Amino acid sequence: MALENTPMSDVAPAGHGKLPGLRGRISFIDLMQSVGLLAVILLGGGIMSILSPVFATVRNIENVLQSATIIAVVAIGQTFVILVAGIDLSVASVLVLSSVLSVGLVQFQGFSPEIGVAVALLAGLGIGLVNGLAVTKLRIPALIATLATMTIGRGLAYIYSGGTNIAPVPQFFVDLQAARIFGIPAVIVLTLVLALIAQIVLSRTSFGRSVYATGGNPLAARLAGINTERVVIIAFMISGLMSAIAGLLITARFEAGAATAAQGLELAVIAAVVIGGVSLFGGEGNMGSMLLGVLLLGLVQNAVNLLNVPPNWDSVVSGLVIAAAAALDVYRRSYLEAGMRKKVIATKSSRSQKS
Amino acid sequence: MSAVEAPAAAQPAAGERREILVARGVTKSFPGVLALDNVDFDVRSGEVTALLGENGAGKSTLIKLMAGFYTPDRGEITVDGVPLHADPAAAHRIGVATIHQDAHLVPAMSVAENIMLGRWPGRYGWLSMRRQKEKARAAVARVAPHLNIATPAGRLSPADQQLVEIARAISEDSKILVMDEPTTSLSPPEIERLFRVVEDLKANGLGIVFVSHWLEEVFAISDRVTVLRDGRLVGTKPIGELDHDKVIRMMVGREVRETEHKPRPIGDVVMRVSNLTREGLLDDISFEVRAGEIVGMAGLVGAGRSETASCVFGIDPYDSGTVEIAGRRVRPNDPKAAIDAGIGLVPEDRRRQALVGLMSVRSNMTLSLFDQISRHGFLSSALEEEIAAREIRSLAVKTPSSKVRVSTLSGGNQQKVVLGRWLARRPKVLILDEPTKGIDVGAKSEISELILRLAESGMAILLISSELPEILSLSDRVLVMRSGRISAALSRAEATSETIMSYATTG
Numbered sequence: 124m125a126l127e128n129t130p131m132s133d134v135a136p137a138g139h140g141k142l143p144g145l146r147g148r149i150s151f152i153d154l155m156q157s158v159g160l161l162a163v164i165l166l167g168g169g170i171m172s173i174l175s176p177v178f179a180t181v182r183n184i185e186n187v188l189q190s191a192t193i194i195a196v197v198a199i200g201q202t203f204v205i206l207v208a209g210i211d212l213s214v215a216s217v218l219v220l221s222s223v224l225s226v227g228l229v230q231f232q233g234f235s236p237e238i239g240v241a242v243a244l245l246a247g248l249g250i251g252l253v254n255g256l257a258v259t260k261l262r263i264p265a266l267i268a269t270l271a272t273m274t275i276g277r278g279l280a281y282i283y284s285g286g287t288n289i290a291p292v293p294q295f296f297v298d299l300q301a302a303r304i305f306g307i308p309a310v311i312v313l314t315l316v317l318a319l320i321a322q323i324v325l326s327r328t329s330f331g332r333s334v335y336a337t338g339g340n341p342l343a344a345r346l347a348g349i350n351t352e353r354v355v356i357i358a359f360m361i362s363g364l365m366s367a368i369a370g371l372l373i374t375a376r377f378e379a380g381a382a383t384a385a386q387g388l389e390l391a392v393i394a395a396v397v398i399g400g401v402s403l404f405g406g407e408g409n410m411g412s413m414l415l416g417v418l419l420l421g422l423v424q425n426a427v428n429l430l431n432v433p434p435n436w437d438s439v440v441s442g443l444v445i446a447a448a449a450a451l452d453v454y455r456r457s458y459l460e461a462g463m464r465k466k467v468i469a470t471k472s473s474r475s476q477k478s
Numbered sequence: 479m480s481a482v483e484a485p486a487a488a489q490p491a492a493g494e495r496r497e498i499l500v501a502r503g504v505t506k507s508f509p510g511v512l513a514l515d516n517v518d519f520d521v522r523s524g525e526v527t528a529l530l531g532e533n534g535a536g537k538s539t540l541i542k543l544m545a546g547f548y549t550p551d552r553g554e555i556t557v558d559g560v561p562l563h564a565d566p567a568a569a570h571r572i573g574v575a576t577i578h579q580d581a582h583l584v585p586a587m588s589v590a591e592n593i594m595l596g597r598w599p600g601r602y603g604w605l606s607m608r609r610q611k612e613k614a615r616a617a618v619a620r621v622a623p624h625l626n627i628a629t630p631a632g633r634l635s636p637a638d639q640q641l642v643e644i645a646r647a648i649s650e651d652s653k654i655l656v657m658d659e660p661t662t663s664l665s666p667p668e669i670e671r672l673f674r675v676v677e678d679l680k681a682n683g684l685g686i687v688f689v690s691h692w693l694e695e696v697f698a699i700s701d702r703v704t705v706l707r708d709g710r711l712v713g714t715k716p717i718g719e720l721d722h723d724k725v726i727r728m729m730v731g732r733e734v735r736e737t738e739h740k741p742r743p744i745g746d747v748v749m750r751v752s753n754l755t756r757e758g759l760l761d762d763i764s765f766e767v768r769a770g771e772i773v774g775m776a777g778l779v780g781a782g783r784s785e786t787a788s789c790v791f792g793i794d795p796y797d798s799g800t801v802e803i804a805g806r807r808v809r810p811n812d813p814k815a816a817i818d819a820g821i822g823l824v825p826e827d828r829r830r831q832a833l834v835g836l837m838s839v840r841s842n843m844t845l846s847l848f849d850q851i852s853r854h855g856f857l858s859s860a861l862e863e864e865i866a867a868r869e870i871r872s873l874a875v876k877t878p879s880s881k882v883r884v885s886t887l888s889g890g891n892q893q894k895v896v897l898g899r900w901l902a903r904r905p906k907v908l909i910l911d912e913p914t915k916g917i918d919v920g921a922k923s924e925i926s927e928l929i930l931r932l933a934e935s936g937m938a939i940l941l942i943s944s945e946l947p948e949i950l951s952l953s954d955r956v957l958v959m960r961s962g963r964i965s966a967a968l969s970r971a972e973a974t975s976e977t978i979m980s981y982a983t984t985g
Binding site for chain 2: 327328329330332335336339342343344345346347348349406407
């Protein structure tokens with residue numbers, strides 16, 4: 124895991140001074156976040172393909188990506204919430220609730236599959252709305268508010284399903300899982316499309332700009348005339364909706380309304396988002412980098428499986444990756460601030476010399 | 479054991495007053511500011527020395543030096559010959575106790591525990607509750623016999639919390655008690671009680687430094703007055719040689735009216751604020767600002783100027799009163815409604831209240847302009863760049879590009895970014911709260927000129943400033959605030975440093 128640090132710490136300080144022209148266009152250190160992640164993923168992938176003959180097969184890679192899709196879709200929503208300096212612990216519960224509703228409404232109540240899917244998505248939006256209202260109107264800290272809905276949501280899913288998986292699933296889900304677009308599994312394409320839409324919303328709409336402003340400095344955003352409470356509520360609703368969509372994906376993957384699935388998924392999602400360079404303090408991050416974080420976490424899990432590491436070590440290794448990413452984030456931040464201070468002092472002293 | 483003996487024992491004669499704390503040639507600078515310049519100051523036992531000066535004169539810096547937060551760049555502060563260094567704990571040990579404006583107590587701990595905070599008696603880490611109570615009780619008996627030492631500090635009134643802090647100072651055997659605006663949150667009877675305690679401590683040989691904006695209080699309690707201005711010592715005089723006018727003249731110095739005032743056409747009333755009241759902060763504030771008019775708002779820190787701006791702009795709610803723009807009421811407690819009605823605000827703390835440091839110069843400039851730069855919710859970077867480039871040019875913002883993070887700019891250029899946002903929006907009224915605070919001299923005059931230009935173009939301007947020269951040179955009328963009220967509305971002819979300072983501190 125020490126590999127994590129090397130590309131950043133070696134390249135960033137040198138490049139910082141060398142490429143003044145680039146700094147105007149893109150934040151150099153932001154770029155390094157993505158490049159660093161990509162380098163680690165490629166390097167790790169290279170090592171893995173030497174260590175394990177299975178790794179570099181199409182089948183394995185597809186498998187890694189497919190299992191990453193569920194975390195990725197949830198993480199897209201979580202990114203909106205973390206960008207407004209919130210956190211959403213209820214995502215895994217929304218996911219299973221959506222999963223059991225999408226199958227159960229057809230199996231138990233005899234509704235059409237379309238209604239099952241629609242109700243599942245509305246449930247996600249609804250829980251997101253409740254989270255958002257609790258955080259903005261009742262001023263309950265997001266951690267506590269979503270801890271409550273996390274517990275309630277999981278409970279509701281158990282009650283509705285009787286605590287077991289619901290099967291068989293409507294044909295729609297079987298088709299979704301089997302579908303391919305240009306030879307690529309449709310769920311992977313769907314995930315990428317969702318991420319692309321999310322990135323466009325973030326970077327090209329006034330709502331996206333409001334998300335960054337609200338997370339970066341809520342007071343300044345409010346004083347600039349942005350309805351920050353509405354922005355936060357919508358962010359939680361997006362997170363609820365994305366988790367519900369991920370619930371449909373898990374239904375398709377497991378071919379069941381899975382009440383007991385996704386235990387602890389909320390933490391894996393938060394970890395992936397943080398590894399992907401989205402700041403837990405809000406206001407900073409993008410979907411591209413975030414997806415690389417999801418991918419890296421997926422690769423680590425795959426490597427642990429392929430290398431026959433005892434399964435119990437899985438979470439230890441994942442934890443180390445998270446710690447390394449978090450440390451990197453703090454390092455990056457302090458480096459940025461130090462650079463800024465130097466610059467301010469430099470301009471000040473040059474000005475005072477003139478006068 | 480105690481340097482402060484029982485009340486009956488100590489009766490120092492006037493002639494025995496000796497200098498305890500001596501500061502010689504003290505200079506302290508911060509990046510871009512010379513806070514104290516070669517200042518001499520001393521505190522004598524058995525005397526109350528009042529430390530006076532306008533906002534930013536250097537009082538706070540001197541207090542922090544005495545409390546051991548900083549070390550002087552040049553010069554030295556000694557207490558009974560022992561030099562002070564940047565170590566608050568050491569300052570306490572050699573006998574300087576500082577009472578800050580807001581009490582520094584642990585709310586959940588008892589009065590006794592707070593008095594003995596960090597010096598809990600006992601051995602090997604075990605607390606001796608008995609000795610703690612004894613020591614605390616002795617100290618409390620001196621200054622606040624009405625207090626129960628078992629009460630949690632958080633349940634006490636601000637006045638009582640302050641007395642607990644004084645009791646702590648006594649139990650530490652302090653020689654010097656520095657009180658930084660101790661009366662700000664006290665009622666008149668509480669102030670009276672505090673002054674009795676101060677008199678008692680004085681009689682027992684403590685040296686007391688008293689900082690206050692209220693000249694009545696200064697004359698009631700002080701023996702000597704030291705005045706600072708722009709970081710320099712103006713002088714130290716016995717209170718008997720001074721009166722209100724002399725003190726004010728020492729504080730403001732000679733009057734400078736730098737820029738020539740050109741009369742501008744003043745139009746109709748644009749903003750009318752009527753009977754604005756917020757419990758405990760603002761009391762019946764009424765004023766109006768006309769098109770093309772610059773109304774200055776002067777007063778001391780805490781007089782209610784920023785609070786007025788916050789209520790008018792909808793940041794904070796108010797209990798009663800109205801704000802009207804061009805005859806229409808503005809919905810309270812909603813900045814968006816205020817902006818839509820045509821009010822703009824350049825807030826006092828731009829980094830906290832106006833700018834998103836992580837975002838670019840361009841995005842910060844257009845943060846209130848989504849309606850100008852977007853169609854159906856989609857942003858147009860072309861329109862955005864057009865506005866940003868225009869304002870960067872017209873304001874001469876020094877930035878390598880519109881896309882660098884705003885936090886990399888200097889204070890003056892950051893302020894121009896905030897101003898650019900409002901220039902592009904063209905509000906009917908622009909409220910500027912300390913627009914040149916923390917900005918270097920060059921940018922300061924640029925911003926002053928800009929304010930004049932905006933007024934010439936017909937914008938109504940409310941200028942809140944603690945810098946009297948700025949108020950005097952720019953304003954057509956001056957409102958002076960004091961204790962949450964407008965204590966005077968002065969015409970340009972009536973407004974001088976002396977009249978403003980007088981209405982801000984007395985009456």
